[in-house]
Structure formats: structure tokens, C-alpha cells
Amino acid sequence: MKKIIYFIEFIIVYFLFILFKLLGYKISSNLGYLIGKFCGPIFRSKKSIIENIKKSNISTKKNYNQLASNVLGNYGRIFSEYPFLKNFRNGDLDNYIEISGKNYLEIIKKEKKNVVFVSGHFNNFELMAMQIEKVGIELSAIYRPLNNTFLNNIMEKIRKNYICKNQIKKGIAGTRQIIKNLKKGNSVALMIDQRVREGSKVNFFGNLASTTTIPAQIIKKYKCELVPIYIERKNKYYFKMHISKPIKVSSNKNTEDITKFLNTVLEKMILRNIDQWIWTHDRWKK
Numbered sequence: 001m002k003k004i005i006y007f008i009e010f011i012i013v014y015f016l017f018i019l020f021k022l023l024g025y026k027i028s029s030n031l032g033y034l035i036g037k038f039c040g041p042i043f044r045s046k047k048s049i050i051e052n053i054k055k056s057n058i059s060t061k062k063n064y065n066q067l068a069s070n071v072l073g074n075y076g077r078i079f080s081e082y083p084f085l086k087n088f089r090n091g092d093l094d095n096y097i098e099i100s101g102k103n104y105l106e107i108i109k110k111e112k113k114n115v116v117f118v119s120g121h122f123n124n125f126e127l128m129a130m131q132i133e134k135v136g137i138e139l140s141a142i143y144r145p146l147n148n149t150f151l152n153n154i155m156e157k158i159r160k161n162y163i164c165k166n167q168i169k170k171g172i173a174g175t176r177q178i179i180k181n182l183k184k185g186n187s188v189a190l191m192i193d194q195r196v197r198e199g200s201k202v203n204f205f206g207n208l209a210s211t212t213t214i215p216a217q218i219i220k221k222y223k224c225e226l227v228p229i230y231i232e233r234k235n236k237y238y239f240k241m242h243i244s245k246p247i248k249v250s251s252n253k254n255t256e257d258i259t260k261f262l263n264t265v266l267e268k269m270i271l272r273n274i275d276q277w278i279w280t281h282d283r284w285k286k
Contacts, residue, residue: 010150021083025093026237028080033236036076037069044072049279056205060274070275074233078124082158089130089162097127101243104227105135108246114185115225115246116215120193120266121278123233129164129189131241132229140166140181141189142174164189175214182222190215192262195283200256204263209283216258219249226262230269233276 016035020028040046046068053060053067060067087093099105108115117139119128129141141164146152159167166181168174178188192212201208219226225246232240249258270277 006148006150009148010154013151014154016080017083020080025081025084025087025096028083029077029237032076032078032080033073034076036079037073040072040075044075044280046072048282052279052282052284053274055207055284058205058271058274062274067275068279071277071279074123074276075278077233077236078126081124082126082155085126085130085158085162088127089134096237097131097239097241099131099241099243101245102135104243104245105132105137108187108227109136112185113187113225113246114182114222115187115227116218117187117189117227117229118192118215118262118265119189119229119231120191120269122231122269122273123276124239125191125231126159126163127239128229128231128241130162132187132189133164138166138184138186139164139189140168140178140186142168142170142178142191144170144194178214178218182218182224188218188224193266193277193283194281195285200259202256202259202263204283205267207284209263210285211259211263213255213259215262216255219258220253220255223251225249228265228269230272232273 020031023031046065049068049071050064053064084093088097107113117128117132119125129139133139141159143159146155156167166186168177168181182188190212192215194212195210196212197210199210199212202211203209204211215226218224225248227246228244230242230244232242234240249261253261
């Protein structure tokens with residue numbers, strides 16, 4: 001039964017991707033926002049989004065219900081923009097993305113450093129690894145496969161062809177691949193904002209949250225510099241990507257110290273645009 005549902009989802013998504021491509025980037029982005037806002041609650045509970053925002057103890061003047069609608073609308077925009085990742089990759093949509101700190105990427109490339117890029121699922125998160133690789137940095141991007149195997153095949157093809165050619169699946173085998181790529185001199189890009197079973201309980205917005213320690217372990221063991229990156233949406237269709245100056249982490253810091261620091265970095269990113277982060281993941285689930 002599950003396979004039948006997955007196949008139906010695949011057909012719907014495939015049809016929408018064709019429709020988006022016919023409509024063009026801007027119209028599709030707007031349509032995606034409406035789909036996310038009005039159809040999103042069928043798949044993702046607005047109540048859970050609101051509960052998670054409240055758990056974070058973030059002070060906001062925005063209405064919680066409106067925040068939740070914006071979060072789902074952003075989901076929709078990201079979804080509708082997948083058919084245009086090829087255009088971003090080929091430079092056809094370069095006018096829609098601005099990169100602050102691009103000089104740091106040039107230095108990393110020139111000096112052949114292998115660094116650890118860290119970020120979260122912000123709008124549009126797929127563009128970050130793409131822009132890093134476009135500069136010419138040898139990069140390995142870590143990803144979690146979709147449960148829907150039909151859709152996952154499409155997404156893996158899109159990611160390998162247009163985002164980052166070296167995709168590594170999360171898991172034990174993936175960790176071995178990360179180490180192999182680091183030894184080759186590659187940099188690594190990781191999302192650090194999702195709850196993980198094998199993580200450590202670390203403070204996140206005032207509450208303990210299961211947090212991945214993999215970035216901290218890599219930084220500690222291989223003495224890699226840390227580079228936080230962030231992307232935000234401007235005026236619906238435009239993006240600004242922020243590359244931080246590479247950070248040399250003190251050898252005196254242990255894995256827990258580094259992980260705590262990474263969570264504070266993530267908190268600051270989220271606070272820049274509260275409704276541009278994916279709040280549906282319960283980071284504080286026990």
C-alpha cells in the first residue's frame with residue numbers, strides 16, 4: 001500500500017515539475033508559495049510548527065499562525081524551484097542570487113584548504129552547495145535520502161547533476177566516505193539543524209536538543225577550519241548567500257564545546273529570518 005501511495009506522490013510531483021517548467025521561474029515560485037500555504041497543512045501540521053516556535057522561546061511580534069503559514073509557503077517555493085536548479089547552475093539565473101564573502105571561497109580554492117561548511121535548511125538551501133562547487137572547490141555534500149524511493153531517484157539525479165556531484169548519504173557508510181574525501185583534500189558541507197538519534201544532547205534555544213557531533217569530530221580530528229554559510233530569500237525570488245570568514249577552532253576545544261558553538265551559530269542564522277527556517281522538525285523531541 002505504501003508503494004502505491006509513493007507512486008501516486010511521484011506522479012503528482014512529476015506533473016507539477018513539468019507545469020512549473022512551462023510557467024517559468026517567477027510564476028512557479030508564487031504558485032509554489034500558494035500550494036505550500038494552503039495545501040501544506042495537509043502534510044505538515046501548522047500546530048506543530050507553532051509549538052516548536054514557542055519551545056524555542058523566541059520573542060517575535062509576528063502572529064504565530066502567520067509565521068506557520070509563511071514557513072509552509074517557503075516549503076512550497078523551494079519545491080517549485082527544483083526544476084530551475086539547472087538554470088541556476090548554468091548561470092541563467094545568476095541575477096537572482098548575490099554572494100557575500102565570495103572572496104573567502106576564492107581563498108579556500110586557491111590555498112586548497114579542506115574546510116567544513118555548516119548551515120541549515122534555509123531558503124533555498126540547495127543553492128548553497130551549488131554555489132560553493134561552482135567556484136571550483138572540491139566538495140562533498142551530505143544528504144538524507146527521501147523515504148519515497150521513486151521521488152528519491154529524481155532528487156538524487158538533480159543533486160548530482162546540478163547541486164554537487166559528490167553526494168554522500170547519511171549513515172555509517174557515509175561517514176567512511178566523508179573521511180576518505182577529507183584525506184583526498186575535499187571540503188565537506190553538512191546541515192546541522194536536524195534531530196539525530198546518535199547525537200548528543202546540547203543546548204538549543206534554551207532547551208536540550210539531540211545534535212549531530214560529526215562536524216565537531218571532523219574539525220577536531222582533521223584540524224579543518226569551520227565556515228558557516230547562510231542563505232536568505234529577498235523579495236520572493238532573490239537570494240543572498242552569506243559566506244563567513246573561515247574559523248580556526250582552538251585545539252583546546254573538545255567535541256562538546258565545538259558542538260555547542262555550532263548550535264549558537266545556527267541560532268543566530270535562524271533569528272535573521274524566523275519564517276525562513278524549516279520548523280517542522282522537532283529538535284527537542286525526547
